[in-house]
Amino acid sequence: MKPYILVTNDDGIQAPGIHALIMELLKFAEISVVAPLVEKSAVGHAITLSDPLRVEKFNKNGLWEGLAVSGTPADCVKIALNAVLNRKPDFVVSGINLGSNTGINVIYSGTVSAATEGAISGIPSIAISLTTYTHPKFEVAAKFAGKIVKNLIENPIESKTLLNINVPNVSEEEIRGVRVARQGMANFAEEFDKRIDPKGRTYYWLTGSKNKIEEPDDVDDNLIKENFITVTPLQFNLTDFSKVKAIEERIAKL
Amino acid sequence: MKPYILVTNDDGIQAPGIHALIMELLKFAEISVVAPLVEKSAVGHAITLSDPLRVEKFNKNGLWEGLAVSGTPADCVKIALNAVLNRKPDFVVSGINLGSNTGINVIYSGTVSAATEGAISGIPSIAISLTTYTHPKFEVAAKFAGKIVKNLIENPIESKTLLNINVPNVSEEEIRGVRVARQGMANFAEEFDKRIDPKGRTYYWLTGSKNKIEEPDDVDDNLIKENFITVTPLQFNLTDFSKVKAIEERIAKL
Numbered sequence: 001m002k003p004y005i006l007v008t009n010d011d012g013i014q015a016p017g018i019h020a021l022i023m024e025l026l027k028f029a030e031i032s033v034v035a036p037l038v039e040k041s042a043v044g045h046a047i048t049l050s051d052p053l054r055v056e057k058f059n060k061n062g063l064w065e066g067l068a069v070s071g072t073p074a075d076c077v078k079i080a081l082n083a084v085l086n087r088k089p090d091f092v093v094s095g096i097n098l099g100s101n102t103g104i105n106v107i108y109s110g111t112v113s114a115a116t117e118g119a120i121s122g123i124p125s126i127a128i129s130l131t132t133y134t135h136p137k138f139e140v141a142a143k144f145a146g147k148i149v150k151n152l153i154e155n156p157i158e159s160k161t162l163l164n165i166n167v168p169n170v171s172e173e174e175i176r177g178v179r180v181a182r183q184g185m186a187n188f189a190e191e192f193d194k195r196i197d198p199k200g201r202t203y204y205w206l207t208g209s210k211n212k213i214e215e216p217d218d219v220d221d222n223l224i225k226e227n228f229i230t231v232t233p234l235q236f237n238l239t240d241f242s243k244v245k246a247i248e249e250r251i252a253k254l
Numbered sequence: 255m256k257p258y259i260l261v262t263n264d265d266g267i268q269a270p271g272i273h274a275l276i277m278e279l280l281k282f283a284e285i286s287v288v289a290p291l292v293e294k295s296a297v298g299h300a301i302t303l304s305d306p307l308r309v310e311k312f313n314k315n316g317l318w319e320g321l322a323v324s325g326t327p328a329d330c331v332k333i334a335l336n337a338v339l340n341r342k343p344d345f346v347v348s349g350i351n352l353g354s355n356t357g358i359n360v361i362y363s364g365t366v367s368a369a370t371e372g373a374i375s376g377i378p379s380i381a382i383s384l385t386t387y388t389h390p391k392f393e394v395a396a397k398f399a400g401k402i403v404k405n406l407i408e409n410p411i412e413s414k415t416l417l418n419i420n421v422p423n424v425s426e427e428e429i430r431g432v433r434v435a436r437q438g439m440a441n442f443a444e445e446f447d448k449r450i451d452p453k454g455r456t457y458y459w460l461t462g463s464k465n466k467i468e469e470p471d472d473v474d475d476n477l478i479k480e481n482f483i484t485v486t487p488l489q490f491n492l493t494d495f496s497k498v499k500a501i502e503e504r505i506a507k508l
Contacts, residue, residue: 045298243415
């Protein structure tokens, strides 16, 4: 029996990245596509509580069909698993995102949040991103997504597994290999571009780039620079166990 | 010199929770308030990339002044630290949220995401939430926020410290104490309420409640039920270090 995969993303159901992913997965899997109607980048782990969600049928030029949801990536996975799919998928695959989800970006990532929803529900889940905003070569990333899903079918993995994969935007020949990476911690040097609108009112655009800091070689951003595909297992218990004792001593004096 | 505190929230600048917090902090601190213009609950760690941000002056009946931002809680902290404040605050305090930010809720929390932004920028940061949606007693939580901030001034703490505090909605006499808690992992039993709008179209409301699972006594939700205030140190490196070896063996075969 073919594996059954829920496919979603945060760039929206019309994005070329999800199309490349779907075409690859269709070679060996049965799929359901439930993805945002419009782009929902950098929405973090947002869910829609104050508005109702709407679901529309979507047809990609007769190649595949899906459902477009008026919400966030996390909404898509929630509504798929709890309202619109007839059975539980074997995997959730989210992507292929246009732009890396490495380092501190991970916490802002809609692509990752969709995969996190899958893992919370006990389904092995993968987020996959291409580390470029221009001239994307989605085929390499799509092929790797297919390869890793097939591996996870042949050698089943713990149901709460959540993998964050980033693929350099180079040709297959230039890929130097696959490495398990840790999330980097470089923050952003943020700037706000202050402008005046035609009515004379001030507005701001968020801009900026990552601060360069020394980080270990096995950090995602460093491996990507060396043309490795990175695979980072993630978890979603944010407790900082290393600080428990220090905080305990402190609150004892309150 | 008085400590300088950036105050924000996710319920919006007009919410009673931020007002109670501000009135308490003003007793000993200088503050700047930069908070969302409208409610931004469950936005996760969303940031606004595709729209400009606007900033408006806000005056709370002559009691305090602040800036209302047309974005998310994370946007508020970013724009405060990088565009609108004249100097770096000593603390970021986010809240008081109406509703708990315990267990899996932490990953959807705008309140926590604002504090996370502070910690990423190297400022000790606190998220504080009241575990109720009805008949909130903000005073107890506000008083505790004041107490812990004063403690952190007198005994300085690591700059990246991020504390997630939840306060039970009971009188001060009923509070049994303060405990360091770990984030619980119970997921939600989600349901979507399917309805038909006046034009005959289907829409869905997300609903549901936390699954009851057996968890250790030191989990936030369990301590809250026993009327303890919980303090959970958080971190934002999501790497699951426990799985690195297993994934390494797996990808070696790809």
